[in-house]
Amino acid sequence: MQKIETDICVIGAGSGGLSVAAGAVQMGARVVLIEGGKMGGDCLNSGCVPSKALIAAAKAAHAMRSGVAFGIAPVEPQVDFAAVKDHVFKVIETIAPVDSQERFEGLGCTVIRAWARFVGPDMVEAGDKRIKARRFVIATGSRPFVPPIPGLADLPYYTNETIFALRERPEHLIVIGGGPIGMEMAQAHRRLGCKVTVVEGAKALGRGDPELAAVVLENLRGEGVEILENSPVTSVSGSAGAIDVGLGDGRTVSGSHLLVAVGRQVHLDGLNLEVAGVSYDRKGVKVDASLRASNRKVYAIGDAAGGLQFTHVAGYHAGVVIRQIVLGLPAKATMRHIPWATYTDPELAQVGLTEAEAKKAHGEALTVLRQEFRHNDRALAEGKGKGLLKVMVVKGKPVGASMAGPMAGELIGLWALAISSGLKMGSIAGMVAPYPTMGEISKRAAGAYFSPKLFDNPLLKRVVGLVQRYLP
Template sequence: MEKMTYPDSVRPFCLRGCKEGNDRYDLVVIGAGSAGLVAAVGGARMGAKVALIEKGLLGGDCLNSGCVPSKAVIASARRAHLLKTAKDMGISSGEIVVDFPAVMSRMKAIRSRLSANDSALRLLSEGVDIFPGNGMFDSPRSIKVGEKTIEFTRAIIATGSSPTVPAIPGLDGVDYLTNKNLFDLEELPESMAVIGGGPLGCEMAQAFARLGCSVTLLQRANRLLPKEDAQAAGLVRKSLESDGVKVLLGVQVTSVRVEGDGTVLAYRDGDVDGDVTVKKVLLAAGRKPNLEGMGLEEANIAYDESGLTVEKGLRSVSNERVFGAGDACLSQRFTHSADMSARICLANAFLPFHKSFNSVPMAWCTYTSPEVARVGITVDQALEQGLKAKEIRVPLEEVDRAVIEGWDKGFLKVVVGRGGKILGATMVGEGAGNMISELTLAVSKGIKLGDLSWVIHPYPTESSVFRRAADILNSRRITPVVRMGMQLWMALVSKFKDKAQKEAERAAKEAAKEAAKEAAKAEREAAKEVLEEKHEPEALPEGNEKVDMLKK
């Protein structure tokens, strides 16, 4: 297969602003990833004069080396898995052959197709001036790109993040993979070691295992997905292991070395040393913000190793003209959080009211099989914050559609506070990422969990799990005291109804008697009138007619 290339549509090029000599802008955006593109286009649509600076590819990691390519590979791996397990549904599919070059070719085609949304031509059509190159601040209100200096009224730093390279002896001598070059692979590796058990590590370990690669995942923590629910992480581990992934938890990689045509990773598991030999090594040990070489000190922009230092509205704490968006300042590094942060920046930069990023409920999903979707906080986090909270759990084996599809190895957990307020939720199951949005909306709009009992969900759908959770909460509110009160009330109502019914029956009988009397009376009067008509004498004729009659 030919080496992977990127579509020309996402290569930034110089038109308008950088050629015409414009040097003053209402808004300058540095970085053309998810956050930067939303900020640039949104600012232009608001009427601002916008410049966008990008030294790499338009679309950032999401389009080129993150969400889009990874989910395309996962989709192919899922199809392969469904074919391999089709016999569980009574279908014989025969031998399954994975054409890895075709998998990567499909991924490339999808990336090219979606690139139109992030293309230079689209940005130019929206009125955004593009400046290819590295943007560097040279004062609190100006940025230098190459030999050109442009001044700004507001600036948004949206430079994204890069993979963290752990300090492992010998790693620098290995041709390791990160998300930056993983999707340039032309052939499926025979074996692979994945360092890191977070979302990326779990997703890629499972996907490549399903495509036929022998995968070993090494995780320093004692469980996968440390930021997620422990039971959710346990289900993901079982699923990975069932797909053939060797999962090593609580281990530390101590060294890496090349040996023959393979790579040897030495690790320590407590007091025991071990090693694994593989063809490829994938680093999935976290990310760091891209802030180097930007001259932030020249613009009095505060930052640390975790990113820009910003207040709740994402404005720099030390330069009020500058905002941060996306991975450059957020701890929640997702495409959708980058998108929302850009919207918050625009609102606070140009509109008279203030919006806080912390006020927006954040949802996310790890796209393993089963998926792990989350919104808000866990019950442990709620208790740590001093909140009174409880957890409602619904296993998917109680959801008819999940049983029908064979996807019943999962659950829904909803964290509720006072009055049934939804504080957060975790869902584990196929399609959980698509379904969590119902609870995200509920959290965002203050809809209580109990209210979902009155929401109709088509049957059979997996989303009925939310109504099931609401029913469980409502049933828990019926304590013995409440039940006793309800029984007393129902007895009183029943007694009142019995008395009212007897009174109604008596009144009906009286009314019937009166009606019968009236009917009889009317009948007698009618008969009397008939008799009177029969015995009434004939009237005598008058005048001559009367005399003639008497003579006769």
């Protein structure tokens, strides 16, 4: 068995692991990168990239049906479902070289394509190689959680790891799970010509602000997506092409294809963490604020560290870890400024505290600003006036922002910056946004914070009166 000694061993070549490896090796550290599956991980191969490519194709199809408000006669698109999937995989292939083994070897990493397992507190084995490292970074990500529903194991079903390989359009897709993945895939497939039913045991999009989630769900229902909430699945039966999903209230939903999208579970299988003295549970590796595990030589990032399961969180974690293990600087991770978005139409986005969380934390000190997209000229021009921005403000600073509307995933970035940098509302109000843009909605919301102080202030009005009387 070949023995390798290195400074840093990164386990997992998804978004977070690749960021650590690229940053560390380019700053002079010796890096071994281990990946038993596909380079690029879930985000590139079965998550963010293919889902957004599919959503883009669905958006193009929807545009052909929805032009009547603009004076454009609607036309039913002729959807070539296999060609749509060709588009999806072309996008993956275009991005793949950035995450490839060849690129990282070119940067100077030693890349090992095998599954890793710890054989000691400072050593792992992968294939025919044994790697001893000064520091380890666990970046193994997560995989779809498949619930123990009676009958499910006996039927063909899809997850986000397999749905993109389906080249025949489902006649009726049943989606178990009304979270972000389930709702994104439901709307995309509906727009591509499938009948779609979503079955959710609690509230669909239940993680977000309920008022804003309602905006999204209303639009999806308007497009023909059937959404059954508070409907736990009790059984699955049938055969390929004829699947029956039994619900807790005795109803049965019948369809041709089944997508299971009820969440994700951390992928730590086979790592032999006990041997390394690394504490973990079903949520992930137990880490402190610096993302360090119980074994002080080991760090965990992204999904493997528990918490928010987003690609950009893994990238953020990578930066926190690099500062420590490459530069020797202290660094801690915080989630208060991390945004997230669901790419339905309209989009749903959040950063910081929701209205309910902010009320609980700050009570009467909280001011909630509301700005509707129907007051944004660009949104009206685009025919996308349905939507709402909420900003939670305490002592002149935003502590959270929630948004449902067009381009919410893009617009939330300004509020993420404001929260991470500790900006005051005056900074946002003083920003000059191009007209007409969706971004003006943030400026108007910030301006509304000062309106009562400016327009409902008797003392100010007296001062203005004196100025107008005596100003030369």
